[in-house]
Amino acid sequence: MKLGVDVLFESPLELLRGKRIGLITNPTGVDASLRSVIERFRSHPQLRLTALYGPEHGVRGNAQAGEYVPFYFDEQLRLPVFSLYGQSQKPPADMLTRIDEYMRTFDTQHTGKRVEREMLQAVEVMVFDLQDVGTRVYTYVATMAYAMQAAAEAGIPFVVLDRPNPINGLTMEGPILEYPQHSSFIGLYPVPLRHGLTAGELARLFNGRFLPRPADLTVVPMEGWRRENWYDATGLPWVLPSPNLPTPDTAAVYPGQVILEGTNLSEGRGTTRPFELFGAPWIDGYVLARELNALAQPGVTFREAWFTPTFSKFTGERCGGCQLHVVDRGAFRPVATTLAVLQMIRRRYGEKLELHADYFDKVMGTSTVRVAMERGDTVGQIVAGFGAGLAEFARVREAFLLYP
DSSP: OBOHHHHHHTSOOTTTTTSEEEEEEOTTOBOTTOOBHHHHHHHOTTOEEEEEEEOTTOTTSOSOTTOOOOOEEETTTTEEEEESSSTTSOOOTTGGGGHHHHHHHHTTOOTTOSOOGGGGTTOSEEEEEOOOOSBSSOTHHHHHHHHHHHHHHHTOOEEEEOOOOTBOSSOOEEEEOOTTTTOBTTBOSSOEEEOOOOHHHHHHHIIIIIOSSOOOEEEEOOBSOOTTOBGGGTTOOOOOSSTTOOSHHHHHHHHHHGGGGGBSSBOSTTSSSBTTEEEETTOOHHHHHHHHHHTOOTTEEEEEEEEOOSSSTTTTOOEEEEEEEESOTTTOOHHHHHHHHHHHHHHHHGGGSOBOHHHHHHHHTSSHHHHHHHHTOOHHHHHHTTHHHHHHHHHHHGGGOOOO
């Protein structure tokens, strides 16, 4: 198969030739041979790359989740690098010592995340090339939407170089975000938690349904990608999209395990298996694994685990918990699985489990899930409540699909 970037460079480049180009990218912006899209643009005699724009984690991909990213001039590339994650909002001095609390506030805010007019003075076309992960709670697509709006307002074209949805483009899960009351930077528009779309398809959906002013949008599609393909079916090398999504296995559990960010449980940040490991100092991993396995959740086995995070929640404290092992990803439903985990932990540990209500609701895109859990509804009842919204979303998205 061919990525959008590879398809672009095999074309006559009419979209970009002779224009001053602004590029939104990070380390995932590589071609099938792992050559940086930045270098491909810089070395092409007909292209004029004049500015770079970095999402959360930065163009270099080194900033942790929720960490402020400043503007800078890259001396090696000889290009300005504009931050689309915090450039106009200065962080408090103790941000890094309170990163989880800071992430729950700064990460959801719209302030400091938009492409400001001054950033576009040297640009005649904007290009977006980032690997998304297939889950609404991931800030790259919000960055894309804001950049599309800025391009529309500036009267310049916007080009998306498409990449695979790493967890396939068929399966959808979870609630539809209730708009606008639960809109935030970790979920702008009414799409499900697991949406089954590529970045290019999301761009088409946003442009066609939600942006106040539609952009002059072109999506350069992939060749050979099919909706049933997981990332390992593509034959492409995996470049971690962000510091805590190191492998395709992480991406597979992320649609459910990201919900733990809205709780006082560790989601495994500060370990080498983030989102696969989870727990807390007050949990007995042996007992929890036995009880979770007794639920017989489809496609997953829980192994007792003990870990000590090097940063984030419970830094330096030994946590008991589990590691999720996906044994049948076709049957595995991450959202339902994590809801079952939360129900079990609440049943065994009671009030030790805390939900950070505002952030939990922002992650879910609705308050109904938290209310249902607190009321004691079963996971089956909660998941059944997603059905009508998912069916309607499947109908709406049909007009914006690019792949069979």
